[in-house]
Amino acid sequence: MARSDDEYDYLFKVVLIGDAGVGKSNLLSRFTRNEFSLESKSTIGVEFATRSIQCEGKIIKAQIWDTAGQERYRAITSAYYRGAVGALLVYDITKKDSFDNVQRWLKELKDHADANIVIMLVGNKSDLQHLKAVTTDDASAFAESNGLSFIETSALDNSNVEEAFRSILSEIYRLGSKKALEKGSTSNFAPNATQTIVINPPADEGKTEKAKCC
Amino acid sequence: MTDDKTLFGVSDGLLPGRVVRLGKPVDWASILKASQDRERREKEKRDSSSSISDLKSSQTSIPSIKPKSKKANTVIEESSSPTDGETETGKQRTAARENSSSSPSATSSEKLKQLLAEPTLNTEAVRKLAWAGLESEMRSPVWKVLLGYVPTNLARRNDTLRRKRREYQEAVNQHYDPYLDTKEQSVVTNSSTYNRIGNEEDVTFRQISVDIPRTCPGQALFHIPEVQQALKRILYVWATRHPASGYVQGMNDLVTPFLFVFLSEYASVKDDLSLLKATDLSVFDNADEALSNAEADSYWCLTALLNDIQDYYTFSQPGIQRRVHFLRELVARVDGNLCTHLEDEGLDFLQFAFRWMNCLLMRELPFHLIVRVWDTYLAETDGFATFHVYVCAALLVTFSEELQDMDFQDLVMFLQNLPTESWTNREIDVILSQAYMWRTIFGAAPSHLQQAFQASY
Structure with missing residues (x-):
């Protein structure tokens, strides 16, 4: 963990959600460590990684929470939605069910996340074009009608992964700035921002500042 | 005792x-x-x-x-x-x-x-x-x-084995439709093939199918197609017969020690690591017998194991939440500074210990050491449900000094990827001994700790 990682202007909490096996963990490891594994283990509960990017001259640190996809874990994982300012809702372009379930995931977010969370629909595994079961047009139309941004990615061949994360983070930043995000200096944010954003599953009301940002 | x-x-x-x-x-x-x-x-x-x-x-x-x-x-x-x-x-x-x-x-x-x-x-x-x-x-x-x-009773052991293996085979015949596999492959193209099987089983089967290829990715043995098929059948039959919880991700991990140990009985290679590295069935003298017996035995042993901890996997996973609560109480008692530090940093025990319970540390320790830990769990009368929590406490406290120097983010990253790859029996022995001592201290006395645990039931 590089120390420089701790210098940032903004800290955004983002969640990765979607059906089991669509590639959430690989998107995360590709973005944060440039790693990909065909045989990564299933995520149990939640996992976490961070990466900082530059956006309009500011350093934005993304704290990304990767969640288990199976229904049974919903009760545990949904607790982590609170305080998240962004969500990457991932489906697998070769698995129609995973796209059909997007609607259910949106409802999850509606029930458990902040109302103004920025959501991006991500069609992963775009390297498997020959097995494509969800057309880009369908997904794009769905995204538009639900007010989501949309991108197709491949964690395997590393296409659009960087773009997906960058685009949602800058969207969050722009929306936040628009709402006159009050603090911009590193020193103000650095020491306590981590705690500001941490969401513990049991009730803890001291974490709402982040929501104000956006 | x-x-x-x-x-x-x-x-x-x-x-x-x-x-x-x-x-x-x-x-x-x-x-x-x-x-x-x-x-x-x-x-x-x-x-x-x-x-x-x-x-x-x-x-x-x-x-x-x-x-x-x-x-x-x-x-x-x-x-x-x-x-x-x-x-x-x-x-x-x-x-x-x-x-x-x-x-x-x-x-x-x-x-x-x-x-x-x-x-x-x-x-x-x-x-x-x-x-x-x-x-x-x-x-x-x-x-x-x-x-x-x-x-x-020695005289009845072989009969029982034969009978249980037959029973398992009957259960497979009853619940596991080989058609499921072909259907899974045709799922993308032909939705009319859905008719035969209800939706619930469908979801279960698909979930298990997604998890099989990523079960113990580091061990070649579990990538042999026949072994993967056995894993799939075990999990599917178990899930079908236990609808209260059904299949939950992580159960796939829990079958592997059984399958490995029972297969090892038939392997021509005698050391654990060589068997784990096996890439085909040639390591078995009689592969068919080895697989079918080990599969049935693993099914029944998984069933016995999960019987003790089924509330880990029912809706909202209350058993895990209670165990994590107990773990926190325990750590507060044995290493108050660590507990305070974690909480000052805003780290909830559930955040890292959820998986410790859900997968019984299988994601935290190397495979061959898990098998060693299970020797002790099985020797304990309530090893997987109770002694395990003491082991988790001992594991956490092993890293106490390092952890107390970390902030929230480093804590989470460290705890979700514990540096145990190079561990040997030595480290495990120390942890088990520590757990044993704490269990002796806190488990026997009607201390507030024990009361807290019991009250949570």
């Missing part, structure tokens, strides 16, 4: 079964004679009552939650153990066995072989030896008896 165990030198980093106790010279002949007599009497007594595995099978065929079933079995087991007068002989005999050598690990297998060959198993003696860790070759038979999968 507890009294006996307090004698063990855990503080020296030694493990209970390995402690060589000094005692008077032993009159082997008379002890042997007495124990044979006792065993004969017990055999007669036991033959008239139903075996443990009979009980288990009747429970597992009912798709309902019986979290305390293993306890019930234990009680039965104890009630059929020697009466007061005879206990003394049993103890002497055990002590005699343990005295008979000063090179414990080399002869533990020999002792176990002797014990397993007795007409009625001295379960306590087996537990003691297993606690300290088993030799690879002894795991398969010992795990089976300690889980109550096969009866303590």
